[in-house]
Amino acid sequence: MDAGTIGVFIPIIALSIPIVAIWTRHQRKMAELQVHTTADATAEKAAQYASKVQALEDRVRVLERIVTEKGYDVATQIEALRDQRRVNDTSGAHHNRDKEAV
Incomplete structure (x- = not known):
């Protein structure tokens, strides 16, 4: 490689570093958003599951009361x-x- 070729690569590398840094930051933000979305969805499903379990427990209590009266x-x-x-x-x-x- 001669000095002219190296002279061309230096600005290309210098411009590539910020582009890679911006892309990496963007990917990190996207991953964080996905984690938050997944956590919210999981919490919502857990709440729905808990309410269904509570309803079933209430029904079982009523049935137990009916049977034991x-x-x-x-x-x-x-x-x-x-x-x-x-x-x-x-x-x-x-x-x-x-x-x-x-």
């Missing part, structure tokens, strides 16, 4: 719920027929 006739209550469901299903069917007639 003295004098509670489970079969009668189940039949009452089935009868109530039948009434709701039937009224919904009548409601839908009324809409179709209009």
Whole structure:
């Protein structure tokens, strides 16, 4: 290599260093943003999971209370719920027929 070639490479290298530094800083910022986004999403999912677990625990407590209550006739209550469901299903069917007639 002669002096002219080296003279050309020196400014190219001198200009490349800040460009690489800017690109590296940008990549670091992008990685930090991705980490924050992932952490927020994970925290949100954990909160949703916790609320679902709490709802299930509440339901289990209610079921435990129902089963452990003295004098509670489970079969009668189940039949009452089935009868109530039948009434709701039937009224919904009548409601839908009324809409179709209009």
